[in-house]
Amino acid sequence: MFAGMNITLVSPYELGRQPFGLAEPATLLQHAGHQVRCCDLSIQKLDSAIDVHTELVAIYIAMHTATRIAVEALPKIRQLAPNAQLCVYGLYAPMNVELFRAHGVPYIIGGEYENGLLEMTEGLRSGTAPTTGAPTIRLEKTAFVVPDRSALPTLDKYASLILPDGTGRTVGFAETTRGCKYFCRHCPIVPVYEGRFFVIPADIVLQDIRNQVAVGAQHISFGDPDFFNGPGHALRIVRALHDEFPALSFDATIKIEHIVKYPDEIRILAASGCLFILSAVESVDDEILELLDKGHTRADLLGALDIMRDAGIDLAPTFVAFTPWTTLQRYRTLLHDIAALGLIDAVAPVQLSIRLLIPAGSHILHIDGIRDCVGDFDPQILGHAWQHPDPRVDALQQQLQALVMQAEAAGQSRNEIFQAVWQLAWQADDSTAPPLAMPATERPIPRLSENWYCCAEPTCEQLVSF
Numbered sequence: 001m002f003a004g005m006n007i008t009l010v011s012p013y014e015l016g017r018q019p020f021g022l023a024e025p026a027t028l029l030q031h032a033g034h035q036v037r038c039c040d041l042s043i044q045k046l047d048s049a050i051d052v053h054t055e056l057v058a059i060y061i062a063m064h065t066a067t068r069i070a071v072e073a074l075p076k077i078r079q080l081a082p083n084a085q086l087c088v089y090g091l092y093a094p095m096n097v098e099l100f101r102a103h104g105v106p107y108i109i110g111g112e113y114e115n116g117l118l119e120m121t122e123g124l125r126s127g128t129a130p131t132t133g134a135p136t137i138r139l140e141k142t143a144f145v146v147p148d149r150s151a152l153p154t155l156d157k158y159a160s161l162i163l164p165d166g167t168g169r170t171v172g173f174a175e176t177t178r179g180c181k182y183f184c185r186h187c188p189i190v191p192v193y194e195g196r197f198f199v200i201p202a203d204i205v206l207q208d209i210r211n212q213v214a215v216g217a218q219h220i221s222f223g224d225p226d227f228f229n230g231p232g233h234a235l236r237i238v239r240a241l242h243d244e245f246p247a248l249s250f251d252a253t254i255k256i257e258h259i260v261k262y263p264d265e266i267r268i269l270a271a272s273g274c275l276f277i278l279s280a281v282e283s284v285d286d287e288i289l290e291l292l293d294k295g296h297t298r299a300d301l302l303g304a305l306d307i308m309r310d311a312g313i314d315l316a317p318t319f320v321a322f323t324p325w326t327t328l329q330r331y332r333t334l335l336h337d338i339a340a341l342g343l344i345d346a347v348a349p350v351q352l353s354i355r356l357l358i359p360a361g362s363h364i365l366h367i368d369g370i371r372d373c374v375g376d377f378d379p380q381i382l383g384h385a386w387q388h389p390d391p392r393v394d395a396l397q398q399q400l401q402a403l404v405m406q407a408e409a410a411g412q413s414r415n416e417i418f419q420a421v422w423q424l425a426w427q428a429d430d431s432t433a434p435p436l437a438m439p440a441t442e443r444p445i446p447r448l449s450e451n452w453y454c455c456a457e458p459t460c461e462q463l464v465s466f
């Protein structure tokens with residue numbers, strides 16, 4: 001008789017969303033005959049799902065912060081399940097092979113990880129798996145299944161949507177694609193997917209959302225790296241959703257280049273319930289945008305903003321505010337433009353202090369001359385440390401990071417925090433800040449109760465406790 005394994009899948013953290021990357025592979029492994037428990041560390045404790053009978057613990061690491069938390073959780077996992085095999089899977093797993101090897105994790109699977117998980121568990125169950133699996137980046141089509149999310153914490157435990165009038169909506173989370181067809185140099189997806197993206201079939205996505213609506217979701221946050229890598233696929237899904245659930249709203253992430261390229265499709269999103277679009281604007285400086293190979297210019301940002309406002313969708317921009325090419329003047333220009341474009345309330349304050357993260361294999365390392373300020377890979381920060389040629393810029397970034405964290409903890413508004421950031425940006429070289437002019441377009445926008453960012457700003461202890 002087939003004896004499945006006792007498996008626990010752990011998600012350290014995913015920006016307050018109920019992880020597809022936990023629920024879907026858990027369902028797949030259950031279909032293969034294993035007993036699977038899930039632990040979302042952002043809400044649950046390890047001992048709720050791991051014990052001495054656990055034979056395999058696989059940790060899902062989709063982002064930098066999750067990777068840091070995973071490393072810190074390993075000793076407790078070993079203590080709870082001393083005989084369990086260990087695996088990490090997800091985007092950040094193959095980028096941190098040496099780190100996880102050093103922590104005694106033999107199985108490392110990146111990219112489209114489902115088949116790798118199935119093969120590894122089959123090998124472990126039958127005793128044919130090598131003691132140390134070769135780290136793999138799987139880039140093949142997956143036979144996706146509709147995730148059974150019933151074993152995860154309920155949606156009301158996760159981030160919610162906050163509307164401008166202060167009311168909230170319960171948020172579900174879905175993905176329609178993984179990977180990305182672009183090569184932005186700073187993006188952690190590029191070293192793994194190298195310009196490829198994979199579609200999750202529409203019937204799987206729709207059923208997953210139906211299931212979440214049935215348990216209370218009123219808004220869906222689409223977590224695709226870019227919702228318009230396959231615009232036809234995305235539109236098919238949102239049209240079908242709107243027909244079935246006319247009151248359901250959603251948000252998605254779309255690059256500026258795509259917003260400019262697909263204005264008609266943006267209007268269709270608006271008519272289908274899209275409230276806001278997150279976009280990795282990164283910079284308003286054309287030279288920096290060129291270095292990052294972002295595929296858009298400052299003029300494109302203005303064009304995209306016009307298209308979005310015309311369609312009635314809010315833009316929530318994210319930035320890499322501090323790069324080796326960010327001067328004090330360029331940083332002040334960024335702040336000036338955010339204010340002048342009426343985006344102060346649309347930008348989460350943490351975005352004003354984000355510093356470029358250079359993970360292992362980052363294409364940033366291909367930029368001529370970058371090695372002058374970038375050091376070797378540092379396992380402490382899970383990336384390459386770098387120093388700005390002007391120490392005042394690094395000092396400003398650190399002051400801003402502390403300011404933003406304290407101000408948010410104190411409950412200050414985005415506007416209040418922005419004013420303080422503006423002052424500090426001018427004090428960095430003892431200049432006097434000019435008055436801030438704000439246009440009439442400045443107004444609150446819908447937002448999720450947890451900020452989007454891809455590198456670690458809060459400490460792990462603030463996000464989880466094991």
Ligand code: SF4
Nearest residue numbers: 180182183184187225
């Ligand atoms: S930054 Fe966005 S568009 Fe660029 S490679 Fe990454 S996911 Fe794709």
